[in-house]
Amino acid sequence: MPLLSNLFLLPLRYLGAFAAGLGDLARLLYLLAKADKGTPIAERLEAMTATTDGQRLLFGVLRVFNANLSMSRRLVEAYANAGTVIVTRFDDVREVLERDEDFAVVYGPRIGRLTAGSSTFAGMQPGQAREQGLAMMHLALRRDDVERLLLPAIEQGARAAVAASGRQIDVPAQLTLPVMADVLARYFGLPGSDGEPWIGWTTPMYRYLALDLAADPDVEREALAAARAMRAQLDAAIAARKAAPGDRDDVLNRCLALQKAAQPNFDDAAIRDNWLLLAVSALPTVSAAAVNALDELLRRPRMLEAACDAARGNDLPALGRYLFEALRFRPVHTVICRRAVRDCVIARGSLRARKIPQDSMVFAATFGAMFDPLTLWLPRTFRTDRPSTHYLHWGYGAHRCFGEHINRVAVPALLRPLLASRRLSRVDAPDQVLDRRGGVLPTRFTVATGRR
Numbered sequence: 001m002p003l004l005s006n007l008f009l010l011p012l013r014y015l016g017a018f019a020a021g022l023g024d025l026a027r028l029l030y031l032l033a034k035a036d037k038g039t040p041i042a043e044r045l046e047a048m049t050a051t052t053d054g055q056r057l058l059f060g061v062l063r064v065f066n067a068n069l070s071m072s073r074r075l076v077e078a079y080a081n082a083g084t085v086i087v088t089r090f091d092d093v094r095e096v097l098e099r100d101e102d103f104a105v106v107y108g109p110r111i112g113r114l115t116a117g118s119s120t121f122a123g124m125q126p127g128q129a130r131e132q133g134l135a136m137m138h139l140a141l142r143r144d145d146v147e148r149l150l151l152p153a154i155e156q157g158a159r160a161a162v163a164a165s166g167r168q169i170d171v172p173a174q175l176t177l178p179v180m181a182d183v184l185a186r187y188f189g190l191p192g193s194d195g196e197p198w199i200g201w202t203t204p205m206y207r208y209l210a211l212d213l214a215a216d217p218d219v220e221r222e223a224l225a226a227a228r229a230m231r232a233q234l235d236a237a238i239a240a241r242k243a244a245p246g247d248r249d250d251v252l253n254r255c256l257a258l259q260k261a262a263q264p265n266f267d268d269a270a271i272r273d274n275w276l277l278l279a280v281s282a283l284p285t286v287s288a289a290a291v292n293a294l295d296e297l298l299r300r301p302r303m304l305e306a307a308c309d310a311a312r313g314n315d316l317p318a319l320g321r322y323l324f325e326a327l328r329f330r331p332v333h334t335v336i337c338r339r340a341v342r343d344c345v346i347a348r349g350s351l352r353a354r355k356i357p358q359d360s361m362v363f364a365a366t367f368g369a370m371f372d373p374l375t376l377w378l379p380r381t382f383r384t385d386r387p388s389t390h391y392l393h394w395g396y397g398a399h400r401c402f403g404e405h406i407n408r409v410a411v412p413a414l415l416r417p418l419l420a421s422r423r424l425s426r427v428d429a430p431d432q433v434l435d436r437r438g439g440v441l442p443t444r445f446t447v448a449t450g451r452r
């Protein structure tokens with residue numbers, strides 16, 4: 001019976017996938033024709049694909065007509081490369097991300113500039129140094145901290161932020177960023193409101209590491225200035241803690257205990273640099289994920305209402321299913337970059353097999369992959385019953401997000417009090433617009449709130 005239904009369903013799925021690609025192509029051409037006629041077509045395409053919706057269309061077209069597009073043109077200036085490959089099918093994106101011996105992470109040099117020298121495990125290829133750094137951080141940030149320390153702190157902060165807001169709330173500025181900054185700073189080992197400057201520091205550093213593909217000198221200047229200021233704050237915090245250790249249960253005390261146990265390559269600078277990188281990876285992203293998901297829910301009133309029900313029932317896993325499905329439509333990262341360390345082939349044995357020349361910058365288009373109709377059932381439909389393996393929000397393979405278990409709890413916990421207690425609607429003001437021309441990190445998103 002399964003064989004018969006597969007025989008029947010498989011061609012249907014391929015036909016559906018082809019029809020979806022054709023639909024995306026028609027829409028893309030229509031939007032290009034409608035855009036400012038005086039602008040060259042390449043610029044119109046570039047402007048369109050700087051938006052999330054434009055990227056979704058482009059990936060939809062590529063998935064069907066050129067699933068692994070290879071070109072000599074360099075789209076990335078920030079990291080050395082000799083051309084670009086865009087990979088859009090779900091299976092191929094996972095293949096790129098799991099073949100880390102062939103496709104290397106690129107962030108190392110820029111992490112080195114932020115830390116003034118050293119890299120951290122996130123910028124390293126597999127090997128002893130990476131394993132050692134990763135192990136230290138797993139010992140310092142324990143899995144059971146999420147339920148025990150982080151969840152209660154986020155819930156308390158989010159409740160207080162919502163209670164203090166009036167008839168409108170600027171979600172990143174009043175809720176997601178300050179609450180997360182405060183919680184993370186205390187968890188890592190800074191007292192009280194010392195996390196507040198992290199909002200202004202981590203955002204430009206994150207932009208520099210993950211989003212500044214064009215190597216804009218202004219972005220670099222701002223990021224390096226933020227890094228200097230943050231390093232000074234962290235150095236002072238480490239020195240102060242060493243002078244008066246105390247028995248606080250936080251990441252810094254655990255790091256100092258590991259240092260005392262004579263762990264190699266774990267001096268004060270290594271603690272500081274890991275601390276800096278984790279804050280940069282954690283704060284802007286968790287906030288962006290929560291805001292993006294809320295934005296998408298506000299476009300779907302029925303789903304918003306169901307998410308509010310889950311929030312009122314204090315059902316965090318159910319709320320998470322709504323938010324992470326919403327995030328699929330507006331993810332924090334639309335692609336993950338890798339550099340091909342040698343000539344290699346992906347999707348070998350299939351019609352879409354592609355030779356990838358050494359030094360190509362490979363865009364593993366996780367956003368495109370999460371709409372692949374040959375893997376996801378009805379990908380354009382909002383569904384909360386998808387297997388978690390269909391979400392690539394946290395990447396895949398060796399460099400999969402270190403904070404994944406935090407994200408799963410932090411994103412719903414940040415939004416729960418707002419969704420549970422208020423009737424939300426969009427504010428008809430320019431700062432409600434979230435599609436930030438590739439800017440990705442929302443710093444303002446005001447919604448109107450009314451008591452239920």
Ligand code: HEM
Nearest residue numbers: 122281282285286289332393394395399401402403406407
């Ligand atoms: C919702 C929020 C977040 C999103 C969407 C996100 C997304 C990602 C993605 C896609 C990657 C893979 C990058 C790659 O393969 O090149 C990644 C890696 C990483 N993330 Fe996250 N992240 C989030 C929150 C966090 C948090 C809270 C932390 C820290 C506590 C964190 C720390 C890291 C680190 C250190 C890496 C590098 C891992 C490695 O190279 O082994 N992230 N993240």
